[in-house]
Amino acid sequence: MNGGATPAAGVTVRVPAKVNVQLAVGPARPDGFHDLANVFLAVSLYDEVTATPADTLTVTCEGPDADRVPLDRTNLAARAAELLAARHGLSPDVHLHIRKAIPVAGGMAGGSADGAAALLACDALWGLDSPRETLLEICAELGSDVPFSLVGGAALGVGRGERLTGLSVAGPFHWVFAVADGGLSTPAVYAEFDRLTPDAAPPAASPALLDALSTGDTTALAATLVNDLQPAAVSLRPSLAATLRAGLDAGALAALVSGSGPTTAFLVKDPDAATAVAAALRASGTCRTTHTATSPAPGATLL
Ligand code: C5P
Numbered sequence: 001m002n003g004g005a006t007p008a009a010g011v012t013v014r015v016p017a018k019v020n021v022q023l024a025v026g027p028a029r030p031d032g033f034h035d036l037a038n039v040f041l042a043v044s045l046y047d048e049v050t051a052t053p054a055d056t057l058t059v060t061c062e063g064p065d066a067d068r069v070p071l072d073r074t075n076l077a078a079r080a081a082e083l084l085a086a087r088h089g090l091s092p093d094v095h096l097h098i099r100k101a102i103p104v105a106g107g108m109a110g111g112s113a114d115g116a117a118a119l120l121a122c123d124a125l126w127g128l129d130s131p132r133e134t135l136l137e138i139c140a141e142l143g144s145d146v147p148f149s150l151v152g153g154a155a156l157g158v159g160r161g162e163r164l165t166g167l168s169v170a171g172p173f174h175w176v177f178a179v180a181d182g183g184l185s186t187p188a189v190y191a192e193f194d195r196l197t198p199d200a201a202p203p204a205a206s207p208a209l210l211d212a213l214s215t216g217d218t219t220a221l222a223a224t225l226v227n228d229l230q231p232a233a234v235s236l237r238p239s240l241a242a243t244l245r246a247g248l249d250a251g252a253l254a255a256l257v258s259g260s261g262p263t264t265a266f267l268v269k270d271p272d273a274a275t276a277v278a279a280a281l282r283a284s285g286t287c288r289t290t291h292t293a294t295s296p297a298p299g300a301t302l303l
Helices: 076-087 110-125 132-142 146-151 186-196 207-215 218-224 230-236 240-249 271-284
Strands: 011-028 034-053 058-062 094-099 154-158 163-166 173-179 254-257 264-268 289-295
Touching: 011 110, 011 146, 011 186, 011 207, 011 218, 034 110, 034 173, 034 207, 076 094, 076 110, 076 132, 094 110, 110 132, 110 146, 132 146, 146 154, 146 163, 173 218, 173 240, 173 271, 186 230, 207 218, 218 254, 218 264, 230 240, 230 254, 240 254, 240 264, 240 271, 264 271, 271 289
Parallel strands: 058 094
Antiparallel strands: 011 034, 034 094, 034 154, 034 289, 154 163, 173 264, 173 289, 254 264
């Protein structure tokens, strides 16, 4: 528990983590961002955000890594409340309580998820009933991954990743996630990508990967998973190579760094394989803990 008591009542939103099954990264743009072809897939690992009326904007957090979650205005949940309130001339007097299961600074859009969840929760609490388009606009203002946290399922993000097109996705796909010690800074990983990839090509989505998603073909998806940020994440955190190896040795069909890392993602055949690969990863001593999950998963949802 970080920062206070659990609220007794309020509006609660459940929101999923994501894995990028394809993250194609182009050269740095003049604004410092990178054009992406970013294929997001939501996974069944969830944070919950509860919004209750309060005298002033406060954020509290519970969960195994709650002490690593900022409770000030840098928290995307707080910023979401501020942006929504500002649009309506309201004061963002709300207590946001985060139940955190998504790894912190792990490359699974945990902070983005909390931003999208807080936005939806405040919208309901304040009775605003904002159109979906408005919520998506605010999400894009909060961060490149936030619109996808609202939408869930599977989507292709272009531009800096915020311009979404929904994708057809079957499934279920079964995943194991290995959580590393500490986080990685997303800007630092992109900077390392620039250093390692001076000749980055314009990004494009892989037709074979989109086909594997829509047909629910795990073997085909395993053959097409690709993350252009992986060499940069491994360069900054060389120990990730051993984690990736340990999961493959344990029978995962494919392994990759999730987003900007340092969480690693392992695609497996079925729930039994997920249990076995997770146990082997924990026994390998190359990660702090593991989660198993399936995809697709729904986006931010009022409970
Ligand atoms: O949009 P968001 O706030 O999540 O981005 C965090 C950082 O990640 C940016 O400041 C930038 O350094 C990097 N980034 C990028 N290109 C993207 C998305 C993020 O360079 N498409």
